[in-house]
Amino acid sequence: MNEPSQFVLFPIGRKRYALPAEQVTELARMDYVHEFPLSTRLVSGVLLRRGDVIPVYDVAQVLVGDDAPTRKYYLIAKRRFETVEERTAIPVSGDCELTSSELLPPTGKLAEYVAGLLSLEKEIVEVIDLEKLTPEVTQ
Amino acid sequence: MRPHRRQQRKPRAQGHPVILFTIGETTFAIAASAVNEIQSLVGMKAIPHRQFGKVRHTLEREGRRYWVVDANIQFGMLPTHSSRVLLLNESPVAVKVDGIDRMTEIGRVLPLPKAFQGDEQNWYAGLAVIAGRVIPVVNPAGFLSHHELNALEESEIRKAPVQETAEVTA
Numbered sequence: 657m658n659e660p661s662q663f664v665l666f667p668i669g670r671k672r673y674a675l676p677a678e679q680v681t682e683l684a685r686m687d688y689v690h691e692f693p694l695s696t697r698l699v700s701g702v703l704l705r706r707g708d709v710i711p712v713y714d715v716a717q718v719l720v721g722d723d724a725p726t727r728k729y730y731l732i733a734k735r736r737f738e739t740v741e742e743r744t745a746i747p748v749s750g751d752c753e754l755t756s757s758e759l760l761p762p763t764g765k766l767a768e769y770v771a772g773l774l775s776l777e778k779e780i781v782e783v784i785d786l787e788k789l790t791p792e793v794t795q
Numbered sequence: 796m797r798p799h800r801r802q803q804r805k806p807r808a809q810g811h812p813v814i815l816f817t818i819g820e821t822t823f824a825i826a827a828s829a830v831n832e833i834q835s836l837v838g839m840k841a842i843p844h845r846q847f848g849k850v851r852h853t854l855e856r857e858g859r860r861y862w863v864v865d866a867n868i869q870f871g872m873l874p875t876h877s878s879r880v881l882l883l884n885e886s887p888v889a890v891k892v893d894g895i896d897r898m899t900e901i902g903r904v905l906p907l908p909k910a911f912q913g914d915e916q917n918w919y920a921g922l923a924v925i926a927g928r929v930i931p932v933v934n935p936a937g938f939l940s941h942h943e944l945n946a947l948e949e950s951e952i953r954k955a956p957v958q959e960t961a962e963v964t965a
Contacts (some may be wrong), residue, residue, distance in 0.1 A: 689820075690929035692823070692872035692930075693872055693915070693918070693931075694915050695871065695913030695914045696910065696911050696912045696913040699911065702922070702929055704924060704927070704929055705922070709905055709908060709922055711908045711911065713910070725822060735909075735910065737909035740909055744910055
């Protein structure tokens with residue numbers, strides 16, 4: 657049995673997903689999204705936080721489709737691009753929670769972006785691999 | 796005495812002069828040094844056989860032909876009301892935009908986030924923060940590639956003898 661690791665659970669609609677806790681830097685209130693023409697899939701604009709520009713990834717489009725609920729917060733997480741690490745803002749629809757659990761390997765026909773599963777008391781939560789969720793595909 | 800006084804002045808913070816232009820409700824910046832002239836749409840000639848959807852007109856200015864790029868098409872934006880053309884310095888390219896907002900100075904150009912993986916890598920040289928707004932700074936070389944420019948120039952060369960013949964016949 658593997659050692660339990662820490663994960664941040666975040667809701668999008670009725671379902672909760674998870675990211676490894678070391679990947680998450682902060683939870684932020686909804687803020688103004690600066691929009692301009694972009695062609696990267698899922699990127700809807702950028703946030704300006706303390707002088708830093710943070711791209712906004714609207715992952716709900718992939719996770720729950722067009723019925724994505726109103727988002728309330730941004731989960732700000734780190735993404736790695738070769739040698740460079742960059743923060744990205746993920747709009748989520750409710751409160752987030754830190755949990756400690758063993759990462760189970762994905763089973764069955766799960767989407768490619770599911771890095772593993774967390775078996776919690778009342779639910780099975782998919783752990784998201786941001787790199788696979790946000791492929792470098794243009795719209 | 797004057798030179799001495801000049802030496803004592805505090806150096807001013809180096810800013811980058813930019814021209815802010817608009818397309819619809821979006822504001823863009825372009826380095827002022829990249830723009831030769833700004834003018835109205837008067838004098839634009841439609842290209843009968845378009846090679847590239849974004850280039851629909853040419854413009855002659857002081858004996859030089861410019862290929863006019865429709866910025867709406869370049870950036871994938873819905874059509875808006877264009878009223879100005881920016882004639883670029885380094886290439887025979889002009890950019891049709893809605894209007895000019897103003898000229899200003901920006902402190903620094905922030906690099907594009909690595910998360911931007913699409914065409915915007917070519918469209919923009921970076922991002923600037925002006926009065927709390929994030930403004931994309933366009934890359935002047937991103938409007939038409941060398942390949943596109945060569946193709947347009949070659950099409951004109953191929954067309955030229957046909958026009959001469961037509962004139963002689965007439």
